[in-house]
Structure formats: structure tokens, C-alpha cells
Amino acid sequence: MSTHVLGDTxxxxxxxxxxxxxxxxxxxxxxxxxIALMLLFVYVLGGAINTGSDExxxxxxxxxxxxxxxxxxxxxxAYRLFLDMQGGIFERFQSMPIxxxxxxxxxxxxxxxxxLVSVAIVVGVALLMGFRxxxxxxxxxxxxxxxxxxxxxxxxxxxxxxxxxxTVDGASAFSYPLIFLxxxxxxxxxxxxxxxxxxxxxxNQPVTSIVNSIRALFAQQxxxxxxxxxxxxxxxxxxxxxxxxxxxxxxxxx
Amino acid sequence: xxATAIRVQGIEKSYKDLHVLxxxxxxxxxxxxFALLGSNGAGKTTMVKILSSLLKADAGTAAVEGFDVxxxxxxxxxxxxxxxxxxxxxxxxxxxxxxxxxxxLRHLENPGGIADELLAQFNLSDAGSRKVATYSGGMxxxxxxxxxxxxxxxxxxxDEPTTGLDxxxxxxxxxxxxxxxxxxxxxLLTTQYLDEAEHLADRIAILHKGTIIQNxxxxxxxxxxxxxxIEYVEKQPSLEDVFLALVGExxxxxKEQEASR
Numbered sequence: 318m319s320t321h322v323l324g325d326t327x328x329x330x331x332x333x334x335x336x337x338x339x340x341x342x343x344x345x346x347x348x349x350x351x352i353a354l355m356l357l358f359v360y361v362l363g364g365a366i367n368t369g370s371d372e373x374x375x376x377x378x379x380x381x382x383x384x385x386x387x388x389x390x391x392x393x394x395a396y397r398l399f400l401d402m403q404g405g406i407f408e409r410f411q412s413m414p415i416x417x418x419x420x421x422x423x424x425x426x427x428x429x430x431x432x433l434v435s436v437a438i439v440v441g442v443a444l445l446m447g448f449r450x451x452x453x454x455x456x457x458x459x460x461x462x463x464x465x466x467x468x469x470x471x472x473x474x475x476x477x478x479x480x481x482x483x484t485v486d487g488a489s490a491f492s493y494p495l496i497f498l499x500x501x502x503x504x505x506x507x508x509x510x511x512x513x514x515x516x517x518x519x520x521n522q523p524v525t526s527i528v529n530s531i532r533a534l535f536a537q538q539x540x541x542x543x544x545x546x547x548x549x550x551x552x553x554x555x556x557x558x559x560x561x562x563x564x565x566x567x568x569x570x571x
Numbered sequence: 572x573x574a575t576a577i578r579v580q581g582i583e584k585s586y587k588d589l590h591v592l593x594x595x596x597x598x599x600x601x602x603x604x605f606a607l608l609g610s611n612g613a614g615k616t617t618m619v620k621i622l623s624s625l626l627k628a629d630a631g632t633a634a635v636e637g638f639d640v641x642x643x644x645x646x647x648x649x650x651x652x653x654x655x656x657x658x659x660x661x662x663x664x665x666x667x668x669x670x671x672x673x674x675x676l677r678h679l680e681n682p683g684g685i686a687d688e689l690l691a692q693f694n695l696s697d698a699g700s701r702k703v704a705t706y707s708g709g710m711x712x713x714x715x716x717x718x719x720x721x722x723x724x725x726x727x728x729x730d731e732p733t734t735g736l737d738x739x740x741x742x743x744x745x746x747x748x749x750x751x752x753x754x755x756x757x758x759l760l761t762t763q764y765l766d767e768a769e770h771l772a773d774r775i776a777i778l779h780k781g782t783i784i785q786n787x788x789x790x791x792x793x794x795x796x797x798x799x800x801i802e803y804v805e806k807q808p809s810l811e812d813v814f815l816a817l818v819g820e821x822x823x824x825x826k827e828q829e830a831s832r
Contacts, residue, residue, distance in 0.1 A: 321678065328675045336663045339702075405659030409718070412623040412653040414645055415676050570625070 322416040329410075329423030333397060337431050347390040347435040350496075351382045352442050358505060359446060369507055372536060375448045379440075380531035381504020384524055385496055386439050387432050387468050391475040392492035394428035398479030399488035402569075411570055421476060421566060428472040429465065436464060450535040460534050466551040467527060471495065473558035480565040504528045523550035574601040576726050576757035577622065581631035584617055591617045593781035594631065599759055599774070601725075604752045606772035607761040613778045615761035616656060619730045622759070623653040635726055652719035656730045658711045659718070660703050666690060666714050667699040670721060677722040689717040693747075709740030716747055727751060729760040733767060738814055745771060 337343060355375070358366075363374035370377065401407045401424075410420050440448075452460070475492070482488035501515065502508070502524035508516045519525055526546040533540045577599035584592040591614040599605040609615050620626035622633055624644040632639060638646040653659075661669050667686045674682035690699040693713040703711065712732070719727055729748065733741045748771055752758055762768055768775045769789055776786040785792060808816075 324678070325676060328672065332661065332664065332672055335668070339663050404662075405655040405657040405715075406661055408620075408625055408655050409653060409659035409673075410676070411625055412648060412651065413673070413676055414648040 322419055322422075325415045325419035326422045326426070329419055330426045333423055333427040334430060336397065337427065343393045344390075344431055344435050344438070347386060347393065347431070348438040348442075350389055351386040351439050354385065355379075355382050355439070355443065355446065366506055369509075373447060373449070375443060375446055376450070376535065377532065378505050379443050379448055380528045380535070381499040381502065381524070382439060382443070383436055383464060383531070384467065384499050384504070384527060386435050387464065387471060388492055388495040388498070390432040390435050391428060391468070391471045391495075392489040393431065394424060394472055395475040395479035395482065395488040395491065396485065397427070398424050398476060399482050399485060402480070417570060418566075421562070424476065424479075425469070425472050428475065429468055432468045432472075433461075433465070451537055452535055456534050456537070460531050463527065463531060463547065463551070466548070466555065470551050470554040470558060473555060473562050476562040477558060477565055480562065480569055498522060499524045499528070502528060523547070523554070526550060575599070576601040576603075576636060577605070577759060578634045579618075579622070579631070580633070582618070582621060582628045582633055583630040584614075584621065584626070584628050590781055592621075592628070595778070595781070595783055597776050597783055597786055599757060601757050602752060602755045603773040604748065604758045604760065604771050606768035606775045607759065607778055608763070608765070608768045608775055609761070609778035610763055614781050615763075615778055616730055618778070619653070619655075619728050619759070619761060623651055623728050624648055625653075650724060651726045651728060652722075652724040654715055654719045654727065654729045654732060656734065658715040660711055660714050662704040663702065665700050665702055666695050666706070666710075669703060669714060669718055673718045673721045679722055685721060689720060693717045709736055709743065712736055712740060712744060713747075716744065720751075724756070726757045726759070729758065731761055731763065733762070733764070738811055739818060742815075 355378070358378055359375050363378075366374060368374065368377045398421075401420075407420070411417065474495075478491040479488050482491075499505070502519050502522060504524060508519040508525065511519055526543045527550065529543040530540050530547045533543065575598050577597075579595055579597050582592050582595040583590070595614075595618060597605075607615050607618060617626065621628050622635060622640060624640050624647050627641055632641075634640065635647045636650040638650065640647050661672065664672065667683075667690060670686035670689055671682040674685045679685060687696070687699070690696045693716070695710060695714060695717070698706065698710060703714065706714065716729070716732070719729075732748070733744050736744065745767070748758055748760065752773075760767075760771065772789070774786065774788055775792060776783045777792075778784075785795065
């Protein structure tokens with residue numbers, strides 16, 4: 318059975334990627350909100366924001382925008398998974414001699430591809446708006462690695478939501494707090510100006526360390542201990558979400 | 572034809588306090604059509620889900636083609652195909668892509684060829700490249716059943732296969748089911764339509780409040796009631812007769828139009 322896991326996952330991933338190709342609006346919608354936020358922050362609010370560094374504001378806030386892109390993109394993962402389970406197709410797959418985990422992995426890999434495309438679109442727009450970095454290929458790869466890890470962690474959260482939701486709205490609503498999280502972090506303004514408890518929350522939630530790491534990488538500065546905190550958060554969420562998702566999945570198919 | 576394809580003994584299943592199945596026993600002979608007849612909520616779908624390894628029973632045993640559904644579920648899945656209550660088709664893909672998907676997941680050679688053959692068999696060749704979202708209910712059901720035939724499974728479960736279909740599409744599905752049995756496939760179908768069971772099934776089991784209250788051929792079941800009295804009744808055409816007479820002659824054309832639309 319296990320010999321088929323890869324093949325079955327490939328076939329099923331091909332299926333859901335085709336879904337995305339046929340409704341590219343899901344990728345565009347994912348990219349539109351972060352782009353609108355980027356325009357708003359750079360051209361309306363940015364002039365009045367003092368980040369305390371001599372970098373351009375778009376360089377400062379792009380990492381946060383990328384996380385928002387991913388947080389809104391994974392809502393579609395939950396949505397697609399939920400729709401599969403609503404229709405009979407999920408039961409058809411489960412009643413066939415295929416590796417059962419491949420049904421979930423196909424959704425996870427599709428989520429990864431779709432989110433990376435959305436992220437690439439947002440980076441493209443940022444470059445047009447004046448984002449510049451001297452990052453080397455290796456640094457870009459490191460940034461991509463962090464984003465992949467972040468996407469995987471949130472995707473497995475989305476799998477839990479998709480598996481346990483009762484309605485379509487419920488399946489995607491869980492992503493709203495995730496989209497909001499970067500606003501209470503160092504993504505748009507330095508945490509130093511926030512009142513005590515808010516600053517404490519901002520400094521100790523996952524987004525700040527991830528944003529700081531990516532920002533430092535783009536600016537070719539040392540990442541310090543932020544990178545380890547960021548990786549620990551991503552791995553921690555990934556492992557927990559994976560375990561919960563698998564439990565929910567087993568309960569669903571048992 | 573004495574081999575047993577499906578053997579169910581003492582199956583029980585509860586959802587919390589709701590006892591859906593309270594000890595179900597029946598056997599289905601290889602190559603026969605067996606109808607599980609019951610009203611809504613009688614537990615038909617639960618039984619089918621247990622037999623197709625989607626659900627675990629609380630008690631009792633069930634075997635398909637000699638494989639225990641709880642222990643040898645992989646072998647069971649290799650022997651069966653399930654056509655659930657709701658058409659299990661992918662709306663975004665075309666009809667052909669749906670069939671190719673199933674053929675690939677069954678690890679068959681030449682998925683494209685298999686798909687084309689089934690599309691032809693089910694009168695869907697012209698619609699094969701169109702998105703399933705544009706199909707009519709009848710076409711969707713035909714595709715659904717075609718997907719279940721990929722890889723020629725020995726046993727097919729059809730859960731309420733004609734619910735929601737128009738009379739013509741219903742008769743098409745009936746024909747398909749008869750053809751399946753003629754080719755040696757074992758068919759277990761659930762239905763709430765008495766005429767469907769009467770029309771198709773070699774044996775009929777009535778599932779009521781979680782147990783099989785009767786199980787026999789149509790003739791055996793009929794003998795349970797007092798012998799028929801002969802009454803003379805003026806033969807009035809039923810609305811179904813009228814509908815089929817009006818629509819029937821154009822059904823073939825309609826199907827062609829449907830397919831080429």
C-alpha cells in the first residue's frame with residue numbers, strides 16, 4: 318500500500334492543481350488584499366510612519382504583507398477540502414484501494430503551490446512599487462524556505478478547519494484572526510511605540526520573529542536569535558497542527 | 572452461481588444513543604442483484620458504508636468476496652466500487668478527466684483508453700471534454716456509475732442510484748444495472764422505491780428499524796400476503812405511461828442533443 322502513496326498523491330495533487338488553474342481567481346483574490354494593503358500602507362499611511370531605520374517603508378513592511386498573503390491563501394485550502402468532503406468524491410476516494418493519507422497530502426501540496434504563486438505575484442508588485450533588496454540567491458532561498466515552512470504550518474491548521482467545519486463559512490472563517498495577527502506585530506510599525514501589554518504580545522507572538530528574520534535577510538543584516546525563534550514557532554505549529562489534523566482525519570474516516 | 576459475494580452477520584451500529592443497525596444478517600450470491608429496501612433513516616446508507624469499509628461496525632462481521640471489511644479493508648476496496656447517494660463526480664474536471672482520475676488511482680494501464688470506452692458505453696462521448704458542472708442530473712449519474720465501473724470491480728454498491736432522476740434517466744440506470752449483473756458483477760443497491768426493487772432485484776431484503784424483517788425473492792415476498800383476488804379493473808394509463816409515450820420516442824434524440832450540447 319505504501320508504495321502507492323507517492324503515485325496517488327501525485328495524481329490527486331494534479332487534480333486539485335487543475336481546480337486552481339480553472340479558477341485562477343482563487344490565486345488572484347489571495348493576492349489582491351495584500352496588494353491593496355501594501356498600496357494603502359506605502360502611499361497613504363507610510364509617509365507618517367517612522368520605522369526608525371533609513372530603509373524605504375516598502376522594504377520594511379513587505380515581509381508582513383507576505384505573511385498576510387499566506388494567511389489568506391490557506392483559507393482556500395480549508396474551503397477546497399470542505400467541498401470535497403461535502404460532495405461524494407471524498408467517499409469515493411476512501412472506498413478505493415489508494416493510500417488514504419494521499420487525499421490530505423494532495424491538498425497540502427496544492428496549498429503550497431498556490432500560496433507560492435500568490436507570494437510571487439505580491440513580490441512582483443512590490444518590486445514595481447520600489448521594493449529593492451541586494452539579497453543573494455542563497456538568501457532568497459532561505460526566505461523561500463521560511464515562507465514554505467510557514468505555509469505548511471498554516472496549511473495543516475487549515476486542514477483541521479476543513480475537516481471539522483460544519484459550514485463553508487466556518488471552513489474559511491478561521492483564517493481571519495491569522496490575517497489580523499501581523500497588524501499586532503512588528504510587521505508595519507516597530508513594537509516599541511505600542512503600550513506595554515500590546516507590545517509584550519506583539520513581541521512574543523510568532524509573526525514578529527518571522528517578520529524580523531525575513532526583513533533582516535532582505536536587508537542583508539545578521540538575523541540574530543529571531544531566526545531560531547521563528548523556526549521554533551513554525552515547526553511547533555506544524556507538528557501540533559499535523560498531529561491534530563491526522564487525529565481529526567482518522568476520526569472522520571474510521 | 573452459488574458462491575457468496577457478500578456475507579453480513581449480526582452487524583450493529585449506533586451513533587451515540589441512536590441505534591441505527593441492531594443486528595443485520597444477509598447474504599448476497601455472486602452475480603446477483605440484491606436490493607436493500609427501506610424508508611429514509613432505516614439504516615441503508617450506514618450498511619453500505621460499513622460494507623465499503625468507510626465505517627466500522629460496533630458488532631458483528633461482514634465480508635465481501637471473502638475479505639473481512641474491518642480487517643482486510645484494502646482487499647475489500649480492491650474488490651468493490653461505491654456509488655454513493657450523491658454523485659461522486661468532480662464538477663471542475665471534464666467527464667473524461669474524471670474517469671482518467673479514477674483509472675490512475677486504480678493503477679490501471681492506459682487510463683485514457685479506459686475512459687473513452689466507458690464514455691462511449693454510457694453515451695457520454697460527445698460530452699466527454701466538457702466540465703461536469705454543465706451536465707444534467709441524468710448525465711452526472713451515468714458518469715458516476717461509469718466511474719464505479721473503472722477496473723471492473725466484482726461487487727458494486729449503489730446507494731439510492733435513481734433518487735432525483737427523471738423517468739427516462741431512471742430507466743437508463745436500470746438497464747445499466749441489469750447489464751452489470753448479466754456480466755457477472757454482484758450488485759447491492761439500496762432504494763426506497765418499491766418498483767425499483769421489484770424491477771431489478773433477484774432478492775429483496777426489507778430493512779426496518781435496524782433489522783432485516785424480510786428477505787426473499789419477489790415471489791416469496793408476495794406469498795406473505797393472502798393470495799391475489801381477481802378483480803377486473805379498467806386499464807387506465809398511468810401518468811408514467813403517458814409521460815414515457817410522449818417523451819420516449821424522442822429520448823434517443825434528446826440524449827444525442829444532450830451529449831452534443
